[in-house]
Structure formats: structure tokens, C-alpha cells
Amino acid sequence: MSATARRGLWDLDVDCHATIVGCSWTAAELRRLTDRLFRGRSQLGDFELHAAVAEQCASRNKVSAALRRAETAANAALHAQIAELNAGVLRAQQRRASWRCAVLAERDALRAQRAALRGRVTAQETLIPGLRERQMPSPAPQPRTDRPVPPAPHAPAAIRTIAAPPPGAPRRTLAAGTLRSTRALCVGGIDGQVPQHRERVERQGGRLAHHDGGIEGGAHRLDAELAADDAVLCRPGCLNHNAYARVKAHCKRSGKPCVDLDKPGIGSFLRGLVQLRRAAYG
Numbered sequence: 001m002s003a004t005a006r007r008g009l010w011d012l013d014v015d016c017h018a019t020i021v022g023c024s025w026t027a028a029e030l031r032r033l034t035d036r037l038f039r040g041r042s043q044l045g046d047f048e049l050h051a052a053v054a055e056q057c058a059s060r061n062k063v064s065a066a067l068r069r070a071e072t073a074a075n076a077a078l079h080a081q082i083a084e085l086n087a088g089v090l091r092a093q094q095r096r097a098s099w100r101c102a103v104l105a106e107r108d109a110l111r112a113q114r115a116a117l118r119g120r121v122t123a124q125e126t127l128i129p130g131l132r133e134r135q136m137p138s139p140a141p142q143p144r145t146d147r148p149v150p151p152a153p154h155a156p157a158a159i160r161t162i163a164a165p166p167p168g169a170p171r172r173t174l175a176a177g178t179l180r181s182t183r184a185l186c187v188g189g190i191d192g193q194v195p196q197h198r199e200r201v202e203r204q205g206g207r208l209a210h211h212d213g214g215i216e217g218g219a220h221r222l223d224a225e226l227a228a229d230d231a232v233l234c235r236p237g238c239l240n241h242n243a244y245a246r247v248k249a250h251c252k253r254s255g256k257p258c259v260d261l262d263k264p265g266i267g268s269f270l271r272g273l274v275q276l277r278r279a280a281y282g
Contacts, residue, residue, distance in 0.1 A: 009057040009064050017057040022050060024071065033070065037062055129200075129266045133274075182206040184276070185225050187247055188213040188235030189264055197269050204273070213239025219246065226250045232258040233272050 009017065021030070027046035030053050034042050042049060056063035184206055186197060194210045201208040211225050213235075222243060226232065227250075234247050251258035261272045 008060060008068050010060045012057075014058050018050070018054040021054045021057065021067070025067075033066055034063070037066055129270050132267060133270050182231060183209065183229045184231045184233060184273075185209045185211065185229035186233045186235075186269075187211050187222070187225075187243065188238035190238075193264065193266070193269075196266060200266070200270065200273070213243040219243070222246060223250075226254075226256075229256070231256055231276050233261055233269070233276065234258060235261045235264060237262075238264065 009020065012020070025033070027049060030049055031042060034049065034053070044052060053063060053067070057067065182205075184201060186194070186208060187210075189197075189210070189212070191210070191212065194208075197210075198208040209225055209229060211222050213222070219242070223246070226247065232247060232251055234244065236244055247258065250256070257276055259272045259276045261268045
């Protein structure tokens with residue numbers, strides 16, 4: 001027998017035969033095996049049958065050889081089942097990997113579409129204020145009077161001039177249709193919007209300063225800004241009552257034009273610039 005050949009039951013120790021037979025075959029299987037080999041039905045009980053088969057395993061005979069063949073067939077069937085299970089696991093892993101790749105590819109495509117849509121929306125939003133400004137009619141020239149010029153009929157009700165100079169008070173004017181050499185102050189609002197607002201004012205030749213309404217800048221800096229600027233754009237909803245009252249009192253006292261903005265967006269700011277020029281032109 002070669003070193004790699006499988007050992008038979010008869011090659012094992014005799015003390016192992018009873019255990020191997022009892023653990024590998026049931027009494028019914030042993031009975032069917034012996035009935036087939038001896039062409040008759042055994043009259044032995046289960047215990048006696050088990051003992052007789054174990055005794056036959058001590059040597060190589062037709063009983064021990066039949067047990068060996070049955071064992072080999074059972075092992076082959078078991079190995080086939082194991083191989084089939086391993087193949088099923090491999091197929092499942094491959095399907096899972098393919099599904100995951102498809103899901104990741106779809107996710108990346110959706111992210112790219114979302115980024116492209118966001119870029120298009122951002123580009124369109126940047127064009128809206130300019131389109132609105134071009135669609136607004138040019139202000140008609142008006143004679144200078146001692147009374148404040150009322151807002152145009154098409155201007156929103158929430159954007160209105162809140163400060164009119166009293167009789168005899170000095171009046172600062174802006175050039176018609178432009179903010180050239182004009183320093184405007186925006187009181188209230190979010191600091192992140194200031195660069196966009198400042199760019200709009202500088203595009204018309206003016207300059208823009210910003211004060212948050214006393215939350216961080218303080219009342220003393222608000223007074224200094226009001227004294228240094230020529231006109232005021234005010235957001236009542238974004239500053240406290242004391243700061244709002246201080247702005248109104250200063251503009252009434254100095255005769256500076258002051259316009260309330262109803263919303264924090266760039267559209268409201270641009271409409272406020274138009275109203276500011278109309279309120280101060282003369």
C-alpha cells in the first residue's frame with residue numbers, strides 16, 4: 001500500500017472498529033448492507049448486528065470491503081456538496097461585487113448631475129439681478145425742491161425713504177443715474193453678503209461701508225460711519241430698535257437720504273439703490 005493510499009478499516013486498531021461502525025452507520029443501514037451481501041434477512045438484533053459487523057472489520061472481507069466502499073461514496077457525496085456550496089458562495093460574492101460596482105457608478109453619476117445642476121442654478125441666479133436692473137425704467141429727471149421726492153409708483157411699498165430733510169437743512173445729492181464719488185452705508189444684514197453688495201455699488205462708481213447694526217460693531221462705530229457716509233441703506237429687520245432709531249434720527253438731522261430694504265437679498269438691495277438715487281436726486 002502506498003504512503004498516500006487511504007487506509008482500510010482492517011488496517012486500524014481493533015478497538016476502534018466498534019466506535020467507527022457505531023458512529024458511521026445506523027442499525028438500519030447495517031441491516032440493509034448485510035441483507036444485500038448475504039442475500040437474506042438477518043435475524044440478529046441491533047446490538048448483535050453491530051457487534052458482528054465490527055468483528056468483521058478486523059480483516060479484509062466482503063463486509064469490511066462493502067463498508068469501505070460505502071464510506072468512500074459517502075465522502076465523495078459530501079465533497080461534492082461542499083464544492084457546490086463553495087461555488088454558490090463564490091457566485092453570490094461575484095453578484096454582490098457586481099451590484100456594488102453598479103450602485104457606486106450610479107451614485108457617482110447622480111453626484112455629477114447634481115453638481116452640474118447646482119452650477120447652472122448658481123450661474124442663473126447671478127444673472128437675475130442684472131436682468132432686473134436692466135428691465136427697470138430709467139428715472140426721469142426731476143426739479144430740485146425743498147421737499148423730499150416721493151417713491152416711484154412701481155417701487156415696493158416696503159422700500160421707502162424714511163428721512164426727509166427739514167426746511168433749511170443741508171442736502172447731499174447724488175449724480176443722476178450713478179453713485180460716482182458717493183459713499184453709502186448699509187446698516188444691518190449678513191457680513192457674507194457685503195462683498196456682493198459692495199461690488200454692485202463700486203460698479204456704479206460709489207463706495208459701500210457696512211455696519212451690522214450694533215451686534216458686533218458697537219454704537220460708537222455706527223455714529224462714526226453715519227457721519228462719514230453720504231447715504232444710508234437700512235434693513236430694519238436685521239438690527240435692534242435702538243440702532244434703527246439712531247439711524248433715523250441722524251438722517252433727519254443731517255438731511256442724508258435713507259432707504260429701508262424689505263428683504264436681505266441682492267434684488268432688494270439693487271431696488272434700494274435705485275430708490276436711493278431717486279430720493280437724493282435734485
